[in-house]
Amino acid sequence: MKWLRRLLLLIAILVLLLVGWLFFGGGHQPTSPAMSKVTAATLHDPALIARGGYLVKVGDCAGCHTAQGGAAFAGGRLLATPFGNIPVPNITPDRDTGLGDWSFEDFWQALHAGKGRHGELLYPAFSYTSYTKVTHDDALAMFAYLQSLPAVHQTSRPLMLDFPYSVRNSVAAWRALYFKEGVFQPDPQQTAQWNRGAYLVQGLGHCNECHAARDSLGGTPQDMHLTGGQIPLQNWYAPDLSTRRNGGLHGWSEQDIVDLLKTGQSAKGTAFGPMADVVAGSTQHMSDDDLRAVATYLGSLPARPPAAEEPSPFNANSLVQQGEKIYTQHCADCHGKDGNGVAGIYPPLDGNSSVTEPSGINATRAVLLGGFAPLTAANPRPYSMPPFAQQLSDAEVAAVVSYIRGSWTNKAAVVPERDVSKDRQTPID
Amino acid sequence: MNTNTKLRPATPIVAVALLAAAMLIAAAARAADAPKIPDTLQQRIAACTTCHGVHGEGTPGSGYFPRLAGKPAAYLARQMQDFQNGLRKYAPMEYTVRQLSPAYMQEIAEYFAAQQVPYSRSPLPPVSAATLQRGEQLVSKGDPASRIPACASCHGNQLTGVQPSTPGLVGLPYDYLSAQLGSWRTHTRGTVAPDCMAVIANRLSDSDITAVAAALASRQLPADTHAQAAGSVTPPLPCGVLGATGDGT
Numbered sequence: 008m009k010w011l012r013r014l015l016l017l018i019a020i021l022v023l024l025l026v027g028w029l030f031f032g033g034g035h036q037p038t039s040p041a042m043s044k045v046t047a048a049t050l051h052d053p054a055l056i057a058r059g060g061y062l063v064k065v066g067d068c069a070g071c072h073t074a075q076g077g078a079a080f081a082g083g084r085l086l087a088t089p090f091g092n093i094p095v096p097n098i099t100p101d102r103d104t105g106l107g108d109w110s111f112e113d114f115w116q117a118l119h120a121g122k123g124r125h126g127e128l129l130y131p132a133f134s135y136t137s138y139t140k141v142t143h144d145d146a147l148a149m150f151a152y153l154q155s156l157p158a159v160h161q162t163s164r165p166l167m168l169d170f171p172y173s174v175r176n177s178v179a180a181w182r183a184l185y186f187k188e189g190v191f192q193p194d195p196q197q198t199a200q201w202n203r204g205a206y207l208v209q210g211l212g213h214c215n216e217c218h219a220a221r222d223s224l225g226g227t228p229q230d231m232h233l234t235g236g237q238i239p240l241q242n243w244y245a246p247d248l249s250t251r252r253n254g255g256l257h258g259w260s261e262q263d264i265v266d267l268l269k270t271g272q273s274a275k276g277t278a279f280g281p282m283a284d285v286v287a288g289s290t291q292h293m294s295d296d297d298l299r300a301v302a303t304y305l306g307s308l309p310a311r312p313p314a315a316e317e318p319s320p321f322n323a324n325s326l327v328q329q330g331e332k333i334y335t336q337h338c339a340d341c342h343g344k345d346g347n348g349v350a351g352i353y354p355p356l357d358g359n360s361s362v363t364e365p366s367g368i369n370a371t372r373a374v375l376l377g378g379f380a381p382l383t384a385a386n387p388r389p390y391s392m393p394p395f396a397q398q399l400s401d402a403e404v405a406a407v408v409s410y411i412r413g414s415w416t417n418k419a420a421v422v423p424e425r426d427v428s429k430d431r432q433t434p435i436d
Numbered sequence: 437m438n439t440n441t442k443l444r445p446a447t448p449i450v451a452v453a454l455l456a457a458a459m460l461i462a463a464a465a466r467a468a469d470a471p472k473i474p475d476t477l478q479q480r481i482a483a484c485t486t487c488h489g490v491h492g493e494g495t496p497g498s499g500y501f502p503r504l505a506g507k508p509a510a511y512l513a514r515q516m517q518d519f520q521n522g523l524r525k526y527a528p529m530e531y532t533v534r535q536l537s538p539a540y541m542q543e544i545a546e547y548f549a550a551q552q553v554p555y556s557r558s559p560l561p562p563v564s565a566a567t568l569q570r571g572e573q574l575v576s577k578g579d580p581a582s583r584i585p586a587c588a589s590c591h592g593n594q595l596t597g598v599q600p601s602t603p604g605l606v607g608l609p610y611d612y613l614s615a616q617l618g619s620w621r622t623h624t625r626g627t628v629a630p631d632c633m634a635v636i637a638n639r640l641s642d643s644d645i646t647a648v649a650a651a652l653a654s655r656q657l658p659a660d661t662h663a664q665a666a667g668s669v670t671p672p673l674p675c676g677v678l679g680a681t682g683d684g685t
Binding site: 075076283284287339340341342343347349350352353376377378379381382387388389390391392393394395396397398434435 | 531
């Protein structure tokens with residue numbers, strides 16, 4: 008059977024290459040800034056630059072395009088994907104290593120169509136699957152802002168993708184499956200606020216890039232919209248953003264959503280892991296109107312049926328009893344015996360979608376890593392949770408997480424000890 | 437039937453009253469259940485104190501987490517910054533401090549710098565008398581032939597550190613000390629250039645690292661464990677953290 012699988016793989020690769028070649032044969036000449044329809048005067052307009060700065064924050068461009076300890080927007084961060092590492096490019100206006108020689112036409116082609124300056128297909132680690140919905144005007148403002156940044160000379164590293172993904176034209180097949188080019192079209196049946204929220208969430212906010220499961224080719228099927236999913240390699244679970252019970256935003260008011268995005272905390276939960284970075288770097292800077300629009304849109308997502316209440320695969324009684332003891336000893340002082348937390352300080356665990364998400368990763372890693380709530384203008388001196396990695400064994404973490412996931416109104420499956428031991432080994436990024 | 441009719445109007449009132457009472461009791465119980473959280477920095481930094489101790493005393497028993505108490509504040513703030521920037525590598529620390537603002541890190545650094553707690557001893561590996569002697573030589577005199585300055589030439593006569601940026605070395609566990617010297621050589625600990633400690637660590641042999649870590653960890657504590665006054669030493673090497681002062685090579 009092995010030879011058959013290999014043969015099929017080989018055929019698949021050849022088909023990918025052929026399709027890639029057919030869809031994308033020749034090159035493409037970049038538009039030089041001098042030939043651009045957008046004048047330099049337009050790009051220097053302070054009002055446009057300011058609007059672009061805001062939009063670049065909404066899109067959290069700096070989140071990926073800045074390396075740890077590196078200059079903002081100068082790239083250099085390695086984005087780990089299951090297909091290999093992708094170094095994030097420099098988007099400062101440096102002529103040799105950044106976007107200094109780019110015209111707006113080149114930028115639009117990248118953001119909207121997912122193609123580089125020379126027409127080469129971009130890898131979708133750059134989330135053009137979402138950015139294609141950004142309007143021409145907004146893209147122009149973003150480009151004006153990026154061009155106004157100080158130029159940083161920092162050469163981007165070459166791609167480190169595995170074969171066959173290293174063949175750039177293989178992206179053509181991927182695009183045929185997962186990419187639909189097109190600016191966001193407002194729904195006339197909905198309010199302007201709803202449409203603004205949908206535009207931000209689906210487009211620049213690129214929420215779906217984490218909050219939906221990816222399949223084995225790293226794509227998100229079209230019907231998977233904000234249904235929640237595990238972030239590949241980072242191994243955090245981005246919860247379902249619909250109002251689903253037991254794992255979604257059930258019971259969240261619009262104000263709760265606004266609070267979380269603005270301050271990092273809400274009456275329903277606190278952002279942590281990668282979302283803490285999103286809040287600190289992006290959403291806390293969003294205007295109240297935009298946050299309310301996002302909340303309106305998320306609140307309107309179809310309430311999917313409650314996640315299955317999974318029966319325990321083994322008799323979990325003793326595990327849960329042990330978990331309750333650990334909870335009383337280590338957790339109840341802050342999160343309360345009733346799992347309600349302390350308003351404004353410690354998040355509730357009862358009904359918390361990061362506790363009840365299907366994988367159990369978030370609760371497990373939160374126990375292992377602890378950490379501070381997001382640092383925001385509204386919460387400049389956040390409280391923190393102790394990391395328990397040193398204090399609790401895998402079995403103890405499994406017990407207390409299983410207890411939390413099944414207590415009060417929570418009805419999520421137990422977490423086995425082997426999962427904790429795996430999560431303990433996950434690199435922290 | 438008759439009785440029923442008479443009772444009927446009263447029932448909802450009683451039910452409402454009972455329900456209201458129950459809700460009040462439940463609300464009161466819930467309020468009482470909610471933990472009382474003090475608004476103190478110490479409470480806010482539980483993520484730090486769980487390993488480094490409530491007063492920054494470290495974990496002498498386990499031998500790894502370093503003491504923070506009494507170290508100069510600028511040194512401690514610098515370390516958090518270095519973890520943030522990835523100059524100093526230790527994933528749990530990088531994760532914990534990654535978002536903290538300079539102001540908050542300064543406040544946390546000052547908290548630990550102000551703590552005064554007794555020092556305690558950490559376990560030492562068995563080392564020979566000769567090793568300890570070599571270590572003691574490096575600590576107090578250095579090794580001019582290998583261009584290794586004495587620890588005391590920067591970290592103070594009593595190795596209690598120097599304000600504002602040089603940490604004390606007394607009372608640190610052997611495991612922590614040897615791991616730090618090793619990590620300067622493997623580029624998992626660094627700081628702003630010129631990184632004088634990286635230069636020195638690379639001049640130490642493996643056995644020197646064992647010797648100096650053992651000698652430091654076994655040293656008697658001085659009567660006064662406070663860091664020396666700022667400007668009281670002239671570093672033999674240029675150090676970025678000290679404003680690149682120092683005249684040696």
